[in-house]
Amino acid sequence: MKLLTKLNSRYILYSLSVMVVSGILIYMVISTVVNKELDEKLADISLRIEQKLTDGGKVDYLQPFVEVSEISNARESKSISDTIIRNERENELEEYRQLTVVKKINESYYKIVVRESKLESEDLIGTLAGVTLLGLLLLTGSLILVNRKVAKSIWTPFNRNLKEIGGFSLQERSPLILQKTGITEFDTLNEVVSNLTIQIIADFQNLKQFSEDASHEIQTPLAIISAKLETVLNDPELTGSQLETMRAILASVRRLAKLNKELLLLTKIENNQFIAVEQISLEKVIREKLTELQELLELKEIAVELNFTDDFLVKSNFVLTELLINNLISNSINHNISGGLIRIVQKESKLEIWNTGRADILHPEYLFSRFYKENPSSGSVGLGLAIVHEICDVQKWKVTYRQANGIHCFQVDFRS
């Protein structure tokens, strides 16, 4: 729930309960005041009637407002009550306030009943209460409206900054610069977030630099091991089993060297170290790569079909583009079958590389993961497709894989 909605619903709830309570209070106060006024009026009338009776005058009856009757054997009393009397003319029940006084005047007892219709006063109470409630309602409503309007303008920079934060990416390597909102709490938050991104970028940079430095440092000892091994291999006194051991060591060293080289490459791609951009003809790159690999293709008896609908130019870094093509084509050769086929189709910004292959890939979802190998016994280090994926990531291209009946297809969409 939005903060604004939540606040408003609370406001409305509170205002409503306050209105109900204050409505009841107002009604009670006003009706008490009106009743009191009424009672005083009735008392005044009854006093005048008593006066008139004392003076021996005659009292005019006016039903149902005044009733005077002489009674016997009574005690003096005075009581006030509400009563309902049928209005004969309109045939309606009407509410009255009545004062009943029994008084001894000139040795005889009189019962004086004075009544006043409550109709008028009830109208008054209703109107008063209504007006007051309406006022309250208007006040609450306008408060909510004003609140909403103010809140909207206050939250706008916050929302804009939130969007900015959401768009933060380590790839860009630039810390977040957030708009000043003029509200202390928000500005503090912005500052904290900005500093956080600066810190994250610095840490990330350090980590990347560390990976790269570590890989570089590993190269030299690897070079020493591999060179020494090569010298040993040429030692004529080496026995067969020693030679075999040496071979195993050398193979592992080479694997390690290759692994390190590819990891370094991956780090460099992540570090955006390939920045020079030029217009590259995909067809040219592919044709050159195929020429380079022609003999390998012939040895494996793999046929290649090319289908370029137009000479598509990619605006990108040459090294990365060549690497992408190289890895995809190498992949299509390595996992191909003898007498197989590679079909390369380019249509607009989409390039598809199809190849026949052995069994279907069991876990296509891991295909682009680092060190994932469908066939664990393969001598490959398992970084080729991870590099493809990383290149597509930094160039904002899209690479997808699909397969059907032993045909594997990688599609790269070069539209970024």
Add this chain to the structure above:
Amino acid sequence: MKILIIEDEAELLSVISSYLSVAGFSCELADRFEVALEKISLYQYDIILLDITLPDGNGLELIKTIKEMNLRSGVIIISAKNSLDDKISGLDLGADDYMTKPFQLSELNSRIKALLRRRHFEGSDLIRFNEIELNTENKTVTIDNILVTLTKKEYDLLLFFLVNKSRLLTKESIAEHLWGDNIDLADNFDFIYTHINNLRKKILSHGGNDYIKTVYGMGYKFVES
């Protein structure tokens, strides 16, 4: 042929120099920038192997000095950094080749030989081994003066063997030499076998001898039979 090896890792320095000495080069060593600078100014070298990350200076500066002094030395950079910038600036400054650590000594040897040929230091474009003659200028091979038609890879393979005579060449180093290390050929070493078999057949069918000895499980050696 005189080679100056500039490398700050003592172990690497010694292993490279002993390998190249066996290959017939006369090697001088420098493990620091200052020493290297002094040697370059005093003596003439055919080839300078240069590690660009030195403890007391940037190797790229040495290339500048070599070019300023107008020396004829060929320069091969050996670097732990596979950084494209270094490679480009090194080659721009006038280095002739760039190798990334770790590298195969046989590969280093053949790059040095190739550089020497390019600079015509060895005086001839012909590499001769008994009845086999390889012309590096027009990339042709003759056996007893009869032209043998080789594919590009077969030619490269023969040249690699000839410059690394009597040395064990592992399948991996052959693969890397022929295909570069971009393509992951780990599962495809059979191709090396096919290439070598084709080359062997072509040499034999032209009356040549079989000099390619298989070292079981390891690789191949080009030896006088």
